[in-house]
Amino acid sequence: MAIDPTFERWVKLETRRQFLSRGANALGWAALSGLIGREALAGAAPQTGGQPVSLARTHFPAKAKHVIYLHMVGGPPQMDLYDYKPKMQEWYDKDLPESIRNGQRLTTMTSGQARFPIAPSKYKFQQHGKSGMWVTELLPYTARMVDDMCFIRSMHTEAINHEPAITYMQTGNQVTGRPCLGAWVSYGLGALNQNLPTFVVLVAQPSNTEQVQAISARLWQSGYLPGEHSGVSFRSGGDPILYINNPPGVPSEVRRKTLDGLKALNEINYKTVGDDETHTRIQQYELAFRMQSSVPDLTDVSKEPESTYKLYGEEAKKAGSFAHTMLLARRMVERGVRFIQVYHNNWDTHGNVAGRLPSQCKDVDQPCWGLVQDLKQRGMLEDTLIIWGGEFGRTIYSQGGLSRENYGRDHHPRCYTMWMAGGGARPGQVYGETDEFSYNIVKDPVHIHDFHATVLHLLGMNHERFTYKYQGLDQKLTGVEPSKVITDLVG
DSSP states (O other): OOOOHHHHHHHHHOOHHHHHTTGGGHHHHHHHHHHTOHHHHHOSOOEETTEEOOOOOOSSOOSOSEEEEEEETTOOOHHHHTOOOGGGGGGTTOBOOHHHHTTOOOOTTTTTOSOOBBOOOOSOEEEETTTTEEEETTOHHHHTTGGGEEEEEEEEOSOOSHHHHHHHHHHSSSSSSSOOHHHHHHHHHOOSOTTSOSEEEEEEOOSOOTTOOOOOGGGGOOTTSOGGGSOEEEOSSSSSSTTOSOOTTOOHHHHHHHHHHHHHHHHHHHHHHOOHHHHHHHHHHHHHHHHHHHHHHHHOOTTOOHHHHHHHOGGGGSTTSHHHHHHHHHHHHHTTOOEEEEEEOOOOOSSOHHHHHHHHHHHHHHHHHHHHHHHHHTTOGGGEEEEEEOSSEEEEEESSOOOSSOOOEEEEOSOEEEEEESTTBOTTEEEOEEOTTSSSEEEOOEEHHHHHHHHHHHTTOOTTTOOEEETTEEEOTTOSSOOOOOGGGBO
16 A cells, blocks of 8 residues: 655644644544554664665556666767668768757757758767667777667757756756756655765766766756755765764764754744745754764775676766766666656757867766666666756857868757666667668657656656645646656566
């Protein structure tokens, strides 16, 4: 028997003052909460690292328990990486047909161009694995594991600029202020280790910083969900989390006494007004204290064997690199972190594709392969879902100057490629198809909402029933428009 998450949270946060004020129904609610209490449903809570953890309430058995979401900020060019279009070689420097563009709106960066000349990919492609997936020469390590991966070549969105597009991809809405996917997962499934955050954010440093996009905590906020479900950002240098260590001269005993005093004051305030944010503050102070011992152990990779760096590459020894974040992501999954969000910037290739794309691919290629191999050999890939992709794709026509050796590409929302691995995603699957220009989808489109519904399904959640009451509405990650689980992506 499953409990509605909203009711479970109500029982957990109800104060005695609020409870007794219900009057005649108070004893009835007490009896009901006793009948369907956590222990009555599932026995004693499991232990991780000596701390009790919350029990997830899924709608059906989950295939994935963890998510590692790798967001390539800026929009990778699908036709240079995964969406092979050999016929475009015949179209070099010819204008994109109006029948293909079909009146699509453009960004202000190319809307004033007199021409839209076709820029075929300068990179070589080969088919790999039993799936026969086409992969660029820039991703040799990725090419070796295509049969462990589930490719979606027909993703699409309505957003054409970075700010709304990234927000849409992360929260299911182009308007800021909504909970992101990681916050929804934290809210729905809870913690696996009370000594570490349920939802962690890592921002990797690209080796090339020619054109990075601005990202901020708005992308990992909890929105209208309780604040405790926001992502906790780990820094790439210095202390992983600001102020996690005690100031000089302040021993742990003094910090503990200070926090006990703050907790008492906050509890008085909470019992008086019943504000959820006060409860969140209590929870976060306690988590911060516990992390003082757990985070240093998590981020200390000095004891990793040399075999680890043969998997992830030597860059994994460099704090802040994408390879290093992949190693940290594996260590986090080992310790029970539920959702790890990684951002890698500088994929906004408006120009100089030849100068930038090779370094971008080198940053992520071996580390992604190493992460998949590492999780697989540890028996952790089957319940860890890895997601890779950007917020939209790129245009087949060139922005700015065009030559056989170099070109640029503008934003393109009509089609782009993403991939998943592990966590119940169907391995060796190549889903969706675009036209010969990689401009329009001709088979099996996947909207952002469909993608989110599928991810929630892999986590054991029915996206139609997974809701949160806010402003009189049952809010959902997938919004109010029809969306569906793409069952062909599920193993």
